[in-house]
Amino acid sequence: MTLAAATNENLANISNVLIYSAMAVYTLAFFAYIAEWLFGSRSKVARTAAALTAGPAGAKQAPAVTANQAGGTAVLERPKVTVRASAGRRDVPDGPGAHGGDAQGDLYGRIAVSLTVLAFLVESGGVLARALSVERAPWGNMYEFNITFSTVAVGVYLLLLALRKNVRWLGLFLITTVLLDLGLAVTVLYTASDQLVPALHSYWLYIHVSTAIFCGAVFYVGAVSTVLYLFKDSYENKLATGGRPGTFATSVLERLPSSASLDKFSYRVNAAVFPLWTFTIIAGAIWAGDAWGRYWGWDPKETWSFITWVAYAGYLHARATAGWKGRKAAYLALLAFGCWLFNYYGVNIFVSGKHSYAGV
Amino acid sequence: MSKTTASEPAPPAPEDQDLGAAGSQLSTAPTEEPAGLPSLGVIGWARWFWRQLTSMRVALLLLLLLSLGAIPGSLIPQSGQDETKVADFREGNPTLGDIYDKLGLFHVYSSVWFSAIYILLFVSLIGCIVPRTWQFVGQLRGLPPGAPKRLTRLPAHTTWRTTAEPEQVHSAALALLKKRRFRAHLAGDSVAAEKGYLRELGNLVFHIALIVMLVAFAWGQLYKSEGNKLIVEGDGFSNTLTQYDDFKSGNLFTPDDLVPFSFNLDKFTGTYERTGPNKGTPRTYQAALDYSTGPYGKDRKTTVKVNHPLEIGDAKVYLVSHGYAPVITVRDGKGEVVYDSPVPLLPLDSNVTSSGAVKVLDGYRDPQGKKEQLGFNAFFVPTFGGAASGTMLSQFPALDSPVLALSAYHGDLGADSGIPQSVYQMDKTNMKEFKDSQGKLFKKLLRPGETMTLPNGAGSVTFGKDVKEWAGFQVVQEPGGGWALTGAIAAIGGLAASLFIQRRRVWVRAVKGADGVTVVEMAGLGRSESAKVPEELGELAGTLYDRTPAAPDADGPADSPDPDPDPDQEPGHDTPVPAEGAEQQ
Numbered sequence: 002m003t004l005a006a007a008t009n010e011n012l013a014n015i016s017n018v019l020i021y022s023a024m025a026v027y028t029l030a031f032f033a034y035i036a037e038w039l040f041g042s043r044s045k046v047a048r049t050a051a052a053l054t055a056g057p058a059g060a061k062q063a064p065a066v067t068a069n070q071a072g073g074t075a076v077l078e079r080p081k082v083t084v085r086a087s088a089g090r091r092d093v094p095d096g097p098g099a100h101g102g103d104a105q106g107d108l109y110g111r112i113a114v115s116l117t118v119l120a121f122l123v124e125s126g127g128v129l130a131r132a133l134s135v136e137r138a139p140w141g142n143m144y145e146f147n148i149t150f151s152t153v154a155v156g157v158y159l160l161l162l163a164l165r166k167n168v169r170w171l172g173l174f175l176i177t178t179v180l181l182d183l184g185l186a187v188t189v190l191y192t193a194s195d196q197l198v199p200a201l202h203s204y205w206l207y208i209h210v211s212t213a214i215f216c217g218a219v220f221y222v223g224a225v226s227t228v229l230y231l232f233k234d235s236y237e238n239k240l241a242t243g244g245r246p247g248t249f250a251t252s253v254l255e256r257l258p259s260s261a262s263l264d265k266f267s268y269r270v271n272a273a274v275f276p277l278w279t280f281t282i283i284a285g286a287i288w289a290g291d292a293w294g295r296y297w298g299w300d301p302k303e304t305w306s307f308i309t310w311v312a313y314a315g316y317l318h319a320r321a322t323a324g325w326k327g328r329k330a331a332y333l334a335l336l337a338f339g340c341w342l343f344n345y346y347g348v349n350i351f352v353s354g355k356h357s358y359a360g361v
Numbered sequence: 362m363s364k365t366t367a368s369e370p371a372p373p374a375p376e377d378q379d380l381g382a383a384g385s386q387l388s389t390a391p392t393e394e395p396a397g398l399p400s401l402g403v404i405g406w407a408r409w410f411w412r413q414l415t416s417m418r419v420a421l422l423l424l425l426l427l428s429l430g431a432i433p434g435s436l437i438p439q440s441g442q443d444e445t446k447v448a449d450f451r452e453g454n455p456t457l458g459d460i461y462d463k464l465g466l467f468h469v470y471s472s473v474w475f476s477a478i479y480i481l482l483f484v485s486l487i488g489c490i491v492p493r494t495w496q497f498v499g500q501l502r503g504l505p506p507g508a509p510k511r512l513t514r515l516p517a518h519t520t521w522r523t524t525a526e527p528e529q530v531h532s533a534a535l536a537l538l539k540k541r542r543f544r545a546h547l548a549g550d551s552v553a554a555e556k557g558y559l560r561e562l563g564n565l566v567f568h569i570a571l572i573v574m575l576v577a578f579a580w581g582q583l584y585k586s587e588g589n590k591l592i593v594e595g596d597g598f599s600n601t602l603t604q605y606d607d608f609k610s611g612n613l614f615t616p617d618d619l620v621p622f623s624f625n626l627d628k629f630t631g632t633y634e635r636t637g638p639n640k641g642t643p644r645t646y647q648a649a650l651d652y653s654t655g656p657y658g659k660d661r662k663t664t665v666k667v668n669h670p671l672e673i674g675d676a677k678v679y680l681v682s683h684g685y686a687p688v689i690t691v692r693d694g695k696g697e698v699v700y701d702s703p704v705p706l707l708p709l710d711s712n713v714t715s716s717g718a719v720k721v722l723d724g725y726r727d728p729q730g731k732k733e734q735l736g737f738n739a740f741f742v743p744t745f746g747g748a749a750s751g752t753m754l755s756q757f758p759a760l761d762s763p764v765l766a767l768s769a770y771h772g773d774l775g776a777d778s779g780i781p782q783s784v785y786q787m788d789k790t791n792m793k794e795f796k797d798s799q800g801k802l803f804k805k806l807l808r809p810g811e812t813m814t815l816p817n818g819a820g821s822v823t824f825g826k827d828v829k830e831w832a833g834f835q836v837v838q839e840p841g842g843g844w845a846l847t848g849a850i851a852a853i854g855g856l857a858a859s860l861f862i863q864r865r866r867v868w869v870r871a872v873k874g875a876d877g878v879t880v881v882e883m884a885g886l887g888r889s890e891s892a893k894v895p896e897e898l899g900e901l902a903g904t905l906y907d908r909t910p911a912a913p914d915a916d917g918p919a920d921s922p923d924p925d926p927d928p929d930q931e932p933g934h935d936t937p938v939p940a941e942g943a944e945q946q
């Protein structure tokens with residue numbers, strides 16, 4: 002018994018060391034991303050203005066997309082598909098990314114991604130060691146939530162990169178908040194490792210909490226791109242109406258994808274996790290039914306999950322409702338994410354309910 | 362490749378109407394109508410109101426209102442959850458409390474205004490679903506609309522020339538599209554095909570499932586019942602109203618709704634963290650039961666733990682609390698046993714420091730032979746810190762070194778006064794203290810097995826060797842849970858279908874050009890702008906291209922994307938088709 006306790010304590014210490022190491026590597030990655038942005042600023046990219054002044058909004062044609070050319074026996078080239086932007090959308094090309102086409106910037110960007118991968122692995126190790134030390138899933142208190150949450154958020158980002166999605170521009174914003182999240186975790190929220198109270202012993206814990214953390218990470222990615230969409234959209238609006246944005250705004254926003262792409266990306270991200278978020282709430286209800294004798298009781302945490310859910314449903318409806326697309330829908334998405342954040346931090350800290358256990 | 366379009370704004374082409382038909386009915390979402398005010402009396406107003414209520418805009422507003430309305434309930438204490446907190450709040454802020462009372466803010470989720478929001482939302486939902494369902498059935502029965510005049514204006518488009526005859530192209534296209542599970546048919550000079558109806562179906566299923574969930578939840582609340590029962594090891598319980606310590610139920614509940622079952626508590630087991638910062642935190646908490654269902658059910662054994670209730674029909678038996686029940690034996694002056702029973706005591710802290718009362722109501726006579734009642738205030742700690750520790754509070758929740766402190770009274774317990782009494786408290790109004798030799802209240806600390814002798818030959822009290830444990834059970838019946846779960850699963854499935862499946866159309870037109878060569882045109886239209894529509898179109902076009910041999914091009918490469926079939930067409934008239942929400946324009 003004491004031997005096991007000692008190993009557990011050892012593991013907990015290893016976990017702490019790994020988390021601090023991950024923070025160090027994330028910090029290096031952070032600087033590398035900064036370098037990518039700095040070097041990228043040397044190149045002068047002004048596609049947006051060029052695209053916007055070349056013709057009236059929406060009347061231009063996107064480059065033709067080459068159709069599937071597999072099956073090498075075709076005698077002639079296969080037909081190509083011409084794609085158009087739909088009406089009411091500005092047809093602006095995506096920016097080149099943070100490196101701005103600058104080779105050195107790109108190099109730093111690659112270094113940053115490699116460091117992010119390394120930090121991700123170290124942090125995963127830290128989370129795993131924590132889980133082993135407490136002999137359960139590492140989701141018993143807010144410290145553990147935080148370290149798992151940032152690991153998953155970075156994991157989602159790396160997964161999108163691995164799928165060859167154009168998301169490297171997210172890197173700096175993501176790593177900044179990951180560092181904040183971890184800083185908060187190790188300073189304010191740290192809780193010595195321990196086992197769970199019996200109310201938390203349930204396989205629904207694994208299901209409900211893991212999906213909740215995953216959804217949060219994805220919603221977070223969606224929220225970041227929504228904010229960037231809002232900036233980029235007003236930038237494009239300004240250009241389209243003949244305004245002159247500041248040099249800093251130009252330098253940063255020129256390198257991001259077009260507002261239409263950002264908008265689409267955040268919609269996809271949010272829409273893709275919404276069914277999983279629905280599932281998370283239902284799994285929570287089932288667990289509550291087993292643990293507390295009622296599956297829905299308007300406990301503050303339940304209430305805020307519901308509010309978050311309704312807010313995201315409102316966002317999806319807004320996208321399908323004429324007159325609410327674009328910026329208005331984006332504000333709704335941010336509001337919905339705000340609800341999620343409040344549910345995560347606010348409810349644990351300010352409101353007492355059945356969900357507050359294991360010391361914050 | 363180099364189709365540079367003119368930059369003049371396009372005048373609305375008359376063919377827009379034509380494309381409107383092709384792009385219409387790609388979903389069942391209601392069209393937004395301008396909110397013009399009605400002019401026609403009551404019916405006009407009613408109709409206007411209904412149309413507003415069932416519009417997407419109002420649904421959106423109601424959704425936002427619902428989330429807004431749910432907020433106060435999470436910040437203000439709710440009487441449904443914590444009655445004492447509400448009372449504390451009222452005491453602390455009397456004026457605010459009155460205002461909150463008027464606004465129903467102490468029971469937000471059953472308040473008039475909150476109910477109004479969700480009832481309106483669900484009326485809106487039903488008003489939205491019914492016509493959409495009919496529309497969808499109509500779309501399933503009908504055929505995908507024919508191709509618009511100029512396919513070049515669609516969001517994804519491709520074209521080539523082939524030596525095959527138009528009829529050959531059409532039949533090849535039909536075969537290909539049908540094989541890919543499109544609904545396809547030949548309409549005039551082109552094949553029209555559509556796929557992804559599951560999206561609409563999923564969407565309808567999702568919204569209907571929401572209604573099912575709400576009805577199931579409301580049903581559950583109305584027929585709900587919830588009772589508590591404290592049981593000492595060895596004792597039993599059968600599920601009738603009179604056996605409960607306390608009981609709450611929904612408005613439509615009747616005692617006949619109680620599921621018949623009974624059980625005995627064989628043993629309660631609790632283990633606790635022995636070391637570390639969380640010393641004393643419960644690790645296991647479980648009750649071994651012997652239960653039978655129905656009037657003549659067979660006896661079965663089971664274990665109930667936190668998170669693992671016993672389910673019998675609609676009823677669930679939860680383990681909710683636990684404490685100790687020392688066995689007390691009271692003898693009168695002649696040594697006759699007048700009381701012999703475990704006495705459940707209520708825990709006061711997490712280390713199970715407990716208190717309660719022992720009441721000897723019948724059978725006791727004082728040394729003079731007069732009938733009297735005895736009462737003892739009991740204070741119990743499972744782990745005594747020792748006399749030197751200076752505290753009577755328990756040091757650990759397990760039975761490591763139990764000590765029972767009793768103080769003794771005699772007289773009239775007032776049990777016959779008709780006022781309901783707590784089992785855990787003694788009414789001392791008509792009780793007199795037993796005095797010790799110094800004239801103070803007679804009290805003693807007992808270890809298991811020890812006996813204390815009351816003064817003046819009044820008898821004795823023994824603290825039994827075996828300290829029993831008790832467990833508190835909550836029995837909850839909430840019908841409709843199965844329906845709610847079914848609704849929830851259907852909702853997730855429907856939602857996934859509605860969000861992940863694209864509904865899209867493909868048209869293939871093959872006509873003989875002026876030079877006698879067949880020109881094939883293909884175009885795709887999705888409900889929302891998506892990379893998938895052009896991707897799929899490219900793939901379909903590639904396959905169809907392989908089956909329809911390419912013709913040498915008269916003037917330029919075969920893939921020149923500009924064989925506009927409409928020769929007198931100005932390039933500037935190429936207004937792109939609004940894909941996303943096409944039907945809402």
Ligand code: HEM
Pocket residue numbers: 311314317318321388389390391414415416417420424482485486487489490564568571856859860
């Ligand atoms: C309880 C409230 C409601 C919730 C939680 C809800 C939720 C949702 C969700 C999550 C979607 C998927 C969005 C998408 O497909 O892009 C959706 C779609 C839709 N909802 Fe609702 N809804 C509710 C009430 C209503 C009402 C009252 C109406 C009718 C006025 C309505 C009409 C629609 C329509 C037409 C769509 C399809 C939009 C499209 O095809 O893109 N919903 N709803």
